[in-house]
Amino acid sequence: MKNVPTLYNWVGGNDALENLTRVFYDKVLKDELLHPVFKSMSAAHTKHVAHFIGEVFGGPPLYTEGDEGSHAKMVSHHIGKLLTEAQRQRWMTLLLESADEVGVADDPEFRSALVAYLEWGSRIAVINSNLTDNPLQHDAPMPQWGWGVPGGPYIPEP
Template sequence: MDTQSIPTLYDWAGGNEKLEQLTTLFYSKVHQDALLEPVFRHMSPEHAQHVAHFIGEVFGGPTRYTHNDHGSHASMVAHHIGKHLTEGMRKRWMHLLLESADELGLPSDPEFRSALVGYLEWGSRIAVLNSTATENPIQPNEPMPRWGWGVPGGPYQP
């Protein structure tokens, strides 16, 4: 597969519609979860959509989060400051999100799942670290993270 025909993670996942389905299903599970529900109890009705837009942008999709939602990497990090997240919460968050991905039928090829899990591990660990901070370590002008396929690059080709 030549590099020009490699889809973005965003496209491979199914685009905005699929990511919004993912975050909607995930947060419905969070609201039923004794460990995570208190953390997300007061989230806005648009929270799931904003998170889908953030993931979509990180995965190479349109800049809906930065342009439509007026967010940035710094603003996403700011949501975690002072939350005092635990490793148990992070693991539960990961479990519910990956369970939701399976239920929705997000691609299960090893390359996509490796990239997805890699990003979620990275992002959730950053969230836990920043949750004990008193100030945002990310500058407002810092670019959004970008996540790709990694090695070997591209979806699985049997």
């Protein structure tokens, strides 16, 4: 496929990601298992997460430049939280339910890339939540996530 779009463009850009994270965190705050972890999140948290995901998915550096964040800063938010596997799984379930609810692209290639990133990131969050020190230096590069194999969205032949 020529001109393969970024995951960021395929998902619908920043507006789509901000909508997704807003709907998702509304669910999180009503969830018995996750509420204790997120009850003190800032009002801007949903946008910061959307900007982070957007940047990882090939979008503009809204997190690193606009939110003055870094990959290390994102990791630092998880240090010492002692997240459990049950919380991680609930987080995944609610996020994927939210993606369906708001109409995030549901083609197999995009969802495969999305789930792969969320699985990877949420498992690292659990690992880091059991640390007392951030394993990343401030200048650690942002992760970059792409389509993987076969390398683009599925578009049936006419």
